[in-house]
Amino acid sequence: MPSSSSIDIGGMLYHERLTRSLSRLVQINRVIFSGTTKYQRVEIVESPDFGKMLLIDGKVQLSTFDEYIYHESLVHPSLFSHPRPEKVLIIGGGDGGALEEVLKHNVVKEVVLVDLDKEIIEISKKYLKEVHKDAFNDERVSIFIEDGRRFVERTNDKFDVVILDLTDPSGQSARLYTVEFYKLIKSRLNSNGIVTTHSESPYVYQREFVAIYKTLSEVFSIVRPYGAWIPSFGLYWMFIIASDHIDPRSISKDLIKKRFEERGVYTEYYSPELHEALFVLPKDILMALKRTDVPVSTDEKPIEIPV
């Protein structure tokens, strides 16, 4: 992958703090978009290694090089675990990448996407077609420009799968990682309902990863973490599926394979075989899940990313 067009890291760079004492530099060939929406600073840049990158408030949200890994990991383990996901709610995900994966399941009849920031959707529509593939135009899709928590509080709808595709817990978005919020989500799930969220990196942000796990465990009886390496994030990344009825770990690869065929889904990363392996974690991460020094996240004391 190393490009031959430059012999050193120079010119425009994207610098991201991963921890207080660790950071990375990504060379930028071209700035495609740079602006500030009502809520956040947004850049779309082009890098030799990762193609287009979407940055929100200076943190990478996705790259065209590996968004399929992130979005397939976020969406398919829960959708394939569900016997018939007809109605799906996505909170966040204004780039349309999760939406595009959800719509691949032909059993899906309705997807509601709720994002606070209208402009993120507009910018994505214009500059990130390779991510969402015009999923916004699918007639099964409804879009609400609204705070995700508010939407969940006011809606009477119920969903089979809820996908939380949020920015890291910090400031306002921390309200979307608390026990109170997960209870709201649970109240909007059909029986057999499943919720899935990304959940930070297991070593570098272990406290936050474990807090999300423990907080979901307060509300749901089945909570299953799994991970994926997202090169453009510079970190291994965790996801969690939670439910009261469906255990994704006990869905066999043969059943997944059958659902793949029935639903006409094509993937580049996720597979029936991978599904089975996904929920086996190494010993150190299993130990981390038992940490007693990590609190449950609440509206009163929400966990936040430290950087």
Place this chain on the structure above:
Amino acid sequence: MPSSSSIDIGGMLYHERLTRSLSRLVQINRVIFSGTTKYQRVEIVESPDFGKMLLIDGKVQLSTFDEYIYHESLVHPSLFSHPRPEKVLIIGGGDGGALEEVLKHNVVKEVVLVDLDKEIIEISKKYLKEVHKDAFNDERVSIFIEDGRRFVERTNDKFDVVILDLTDPSGQSARLYTVEFYKLIKSRLNSNGIVTTHSESPYVYQREFVAIYKTLSEVFSIVRPYGAWIPSFGLYWMFIIASDHIDPRSISKDLIKKRFEERGVYTEYYSPELHEALFVLPKDILMALKRTDVPVSTDEKPIEIPV
């Protein structure tokens, strides 16, 4: 993990180029050792996130924070796949970390460690006890200060497991990743013999990872890649096990569990459950293994890391 001792990346840093257009900065609290051996530049530094780090020619080799992930991943999948690994050869690994993992198996009767650089061993003995835990003093261990390839050419010994714990293929070390070298290794294996090597990162150095896979496939009938996230490397890292008789993918978790008990091994990362999941790869990496544009590495045209 973020340390509260500093609010910004400052002072002494370790900067590592991951690709031509991607790099990372690691803050350094203390330089424990800095010098040049006969063969390479060596530093041992202390960082807030990763503890002590061993740098060779400016590239991180291990950190005390996560060397157990690297060394357990390198050593145990092959040793546990082998029914009775009595005689083990480690080429490279002068830090003693792989050695310490090998010696955990009480069936091991003899370990030969061959490293070109005597001083690396001396420096590790002095500064990296938490890595090797004085494994060098175990009476089962013999150490040869010698080029690994030369040793394999001249020795008459045969081994049950050969572990290649080498610096990345570049310059001299590229000779330890070629089809000719792997044939030499094969000639020094007992029946049931297994060889294992680390094999670069699957996206960022995909060409090199696939080349190692294809090169081993020229020599061995069973070749199994698997991966692990090593935080201090900044990259997901691949390993490959090769053999003509033993397929690690078909060793059940129950058999592994039995061997754990028989051999008295304690681990922090690797487990019988993980062993089974380890060899399931996502679709994109399976596709990459079929790339036809990647050549087999030969003495005449060895593959090398591009940075």
Place this chain on the structure above:
Amino acid sequence: MPSSSSIDIGGMLYHERLTRSLSRLVQINRVIFSGTTKYQRVEIVESPDFGKMLLIDGKVQLSTFDEYIYHESLVHPSLFSHPRPEKVLIIGGGDGGALEEVLKHNVVKEVVLVDLDKEIIEISKKYLKEVHKDAFNDERVSIFIEDGRRFVERTNDKFDVVILDLTDPSGQSARLYTVEFYKLIKSRLNSNGIVTTHSESPYVYQREFVAIYKTLSEVFSIVRPYGAWIPSFGLYWMFIIASDHIDPRSISKDLIKKRFEERGVYTEYYSPELHEALFVLPKDILMALKRTDVPVSTDEKPIEIPV
């Protein structure tokens, strides 16, 4: 000057190599323009410390914070040394900053600006008004889009002052720093004619600075270096005035003061007092000017910046 809007260097950065082992990082708040002209990559970015910065091929050309220091230093020492600069040629300087300074002298009747890159002028007109203050519209100004050397070869005009406001000597622009080029310039000077150029940094690029000095000394009998600290360059910067008839070092501050009044010039950095002090150099730089290991720059072997 440190801004309170951020607690660390993060997000978008501008990274500039100053030498092979020295570089700097400048935080960027906003990318105002990013594109590639026929000849070069151009960015206009906004930084907390330096305001808008114009980058060409990843190297800073000016900032709105301190362009007055650069442009006043480039223009006024020669224009004020000349008794009556009526006709001025600027080669390069497509940003209009030198032009604006020249036009402050009401004795100037005609300024010819020659820049290879039409788009640089267009971009500057649009985004850098605080630099050129619409100087392009002054009726005394003619603009030629043309290689500077070609223009000098073909023109029959003669000038009182020639100002070389060029990118660093590298590739094509190295042809504008050679003894052959300076001879062409000399042939286009009126009697009393003066040429001035910036000439790199005196320690970090000492070889290049001295080469320009020695090359001008081959062609002109009076060659006077002087310097200024340009914060946004990260380096102290040298300039050189050359002439066969006028020695800027012997123009008294009283004469400069008189010319200031006659010509109605207002400055923010340069002054009659400073003019006198400007040409006094420290001992180490005077020594450097005598270096015998630095060649004269010729078309056959032009000096180039090493980065």
Place this chain on the structure above:
Amino acid sequence: MPSSSSIDIGGMLYHERLTRSLSRLVQINRVIFSGTTKYQRVEIVESPDFGKMLLIDGKVQLSTFDEYIYHESLVHPSLFSHPRPEKVLIIGGGDGGALEEVLKHNVVKEVVLVDLDKEIIEISKKYLKEVHKDAFNDERVSIFIEDGRRFVERTNDKFDVVILDLTDPSGQSARLYTVEFYKLIKSRLNSNGIVTTHSESPYVYQREFVAIYKTLSEVFSIVRPYGAWIPSFGLYWMFIIASDHIDPRSISKDLIKKRFEERGVYTEYYSPELHEALFVLPKDILMALKRTDVPVSTDEKPIEIPV
């Protein structure tokens, strides 16, 4: 100066924040010393561009490449302005660089050096001989390990010149930049006495530079700022001479030349000619000295460097 030994900024680096949004990276070839004294973190490193660098708490104090510029600029303008500097006090300066310059004046009979940190002196004696040239052993020198302010409070001695060679105003050292401290210094000066201090960078730390100027102006009737470019600092640096009787600006170059000869001083940077030019400042810095928004530094509200 660019070294040919490396093609990119890699391996060990020294990163220094110059402002909140500006920093620089200096490649390090070798770490010569790394440790923590009772008071501060100290490193001596070797860089391709600047030779050995002394870092205190992660900020560069000097380099062997250009310490002569800093130390000659700090010492000689005041010592040469004084008709007969027999007794000199240096506060700070534990590296011995200022000491070495002072001792070049054969009229000097006694130098008292007061530094809080005994270990800095020991480390400098061992590793920085090219800076101090064993000046510590000169029989005219007395060393006191003591807080500089305390020393001034308790001593009954009087001095002809006091040289403040301090770390930047921050925390404890801010007490050595206040009006109360300067009054103490004044009380320890002989008639004709002079004090000199470095005083930060004129644009990037303009507020602090001006504060030091205004604070000295509260205590002394003659206050003269001047500057020098110190490549290894990455910034142009200011100094200030203050006195009630001697105006360095009115000492002619001929008188300086005479004193050079009488006192047997040899320099590499400073010269009689430079002395005259030194005190001429550009218009923008003269304007800055009149800023009314910058307070005098007092014990109650000391100014501090913002980073």
